[in-house]
Amino acid sequence: MERTLDTIPVSQWGFFDETIPPLVIAGPCSAESELQVMMTAKGLHEFGIHVYRAGIWKPRTHPGSFEGVGSKGLKWLQKVKNEYGMKVCTEVANEKHVYECLKYGIDMVWIGARTTANPFLVQEIADALHDTDIPVLVKNPVSPDLDLWIGALERLNAAGIRKLGVIHRGFTPLQKIPYRNEPGWGIAVELRTRFPEIPFFADPSHMGGSRKYLQELSQRAMDLGLDGLMIESHCDPSCALSDAKQQLIPDELRTLLESLKVRQKAIDDADYQKSMLNLRTQIDIIDENLLLELKSRMDISRRIGEFKKEHNIAIVQASRWESILKSMIDKGREYALPEDFITEVFNAIHKASVAAQNNILAQDYDKEQL
Ligand code: PEP
Numbered sequence: 016m017e018r019t020l021d022t023i024p025v026s027q028w029g030f031f032d033e034t035i036p037p038l039v040i041a042g043p044c045s046a047e048s049e050l051q052v053m054m055t056a057k058g059l060h061e062f063g064i065h066v067y068r069a070g071i072w073k074p075r076t077h078p079g080s081f082e083g084v085g086s087k088g089l090k091w092l093q094k095v096k097n098e099y100g101m102k103v104c105t106e107v108a109n110e111k112h113v114y115e116c117l118k119y120g121i122d123m124v125w126i127g128a129r130t131t132a133n134p135f136l137v138q139e140i141a142d143a144l145h146d147t148d149i150p151v152l153v154k155n156p157v158s159p160d161l162d163l164w165i166g167a168l169e170r171l172n173a174a175g176i177r178k179l180g181v182i183h184r185g186f187t188p189l190q191k192i193p194y195r196n197e198p199g200w201g202i203a204v205e206l207r208t209r210f211p212e213i214p215f216f217a218d219p220s221h222m223g224g225s226r227k228y229l230q231e232l233s234q235r236a237m238d239l240g241l242d243g244l245m246i247e248s249h250c251d252p253s254c255a256l257s258d259a260k261q262q263l264i265p266d267e268l269r270t271l272l273e274s275l276k277v278r279q280k281a282i283d284d285a286d287y288q289k290s291m292l293n294l295r296t297q298i299d300i301i302d303e304n305l306l307l308e309l310k311s312r313m314d315i316s317r318r319i320g321e322f323k324k325e326h327n328i329a330i331v332q333a334s335r336w337e338s339i340l341k342s343m344i345d346k347g348r349e350y351a352l353p354e355d356f357i358t359e360v361f362n363a364i365h366k367a368s369v370a371a372q373n374n375i376l377a378q379d380y381d382k383e384q385l
């Protein structure tokens with residue numbers, strides 16, 4: 016089923032200065048003290064950041080870690096709003112958080128990755144926000160489950176929330192990787208393609224987990240044409256009570272943002288449009304050819320299936336497949352095609368072939384049963 020969302024474009028939220036992309040949300044992982052909140056806001060305001068983030072209730076993996084200052088921090092965010100005219104936002108994970116935010120005039124909220132993964136909580140938050148018009152940003156769930164992410168957007172939308180955005184912060188990795196979370200950009204691109212009108216932020220801080228990856232991840236988000244960044248910034252990261260390794264002082268954030276090459280979304284230039292059309296047509300032709308080739312391959316695969324059946328041979332010949340895959344990876348390397356790409360494509364083709372051959376055996380089995 017094609018899902019749609021009824022949303023209000025970010026240009027009508029009155030939050031961001033869209034003339035200088037990307038859209039930026041910055042601020043500390045956690046609000047820790049009034050001084051830290053105000054000092055950080057001052058540093059960010061000085062170079063034109065309009066939207067300030069700070070966690071008030073922190074979802075921590077282990078009990079006993081710093082779990083946020085709670086509601087008293089909302090007063091500090093109010094002060095940021097009054098003193099610097101910034102919009103302020105924080106994470107909500109249940110209805111109590113929502114009511115507190117509404118009470119203190121918080122301008123926008125986001126739903127954290129652990130909460131997006133829980134439809135009961137998302138529904139509770141959606142119900143509590145009913146009849147308000149504050150924007151809600153939804154982080155991806157911790158697992159790479161696009162439908163769960165979309166489901167959260169649907170729940171909020173169904174509760175009348177039309178200022179919706181998303182934040183991609185990556186997924187819990189299954190094995191050790193350099194980043195804190197697996198980028199899984201493919202899922203982000205899919206969501207972007209399905210809902211191009213929804214403002215899309217990347218969170219390089221939680222994705223990278225370390226200052227040293229912020230630049231490359233932010234640039235990647237720009238290369239993919241995402242709209243904005245949510246980045247953690249702290250006036251003195253060495254003393255941060257949470258996520259100390261991934262926070263930048265405001266000045267460093269300024270340098271990072273200045274270094275980014277922001278890609279244009281589309282331009283009206285006629286030559287550009289013509290060349291683009293030409294390239295896209297070539298891609299369309301190649302895609303059609305790929306389909307035809309896949310069909311031919313599948314036809315042969317079915318014939319092999321028939322043949323194996325006649326001779327009573329097992330469908331999967333693992334050693335043969337391993338050697339085919341290896342040789343494809345080697346050849347692919349000569350064409351500068353990445354190994355994981357080749358592996359994924361050929362494994363998918365192989366899986367479909369095995370399924371087709373299994374069908375042939377099953378038909379026979381069905382006949383025997385009749
Ligand atoms: C955060 O933004 O402070 C946070 C807890 O992030 P996430 O939900 O992505 O882990």
Ligand code: MN
Pocket residue numbers: 044045221247257258
């Ligand atoms: Mn954090």
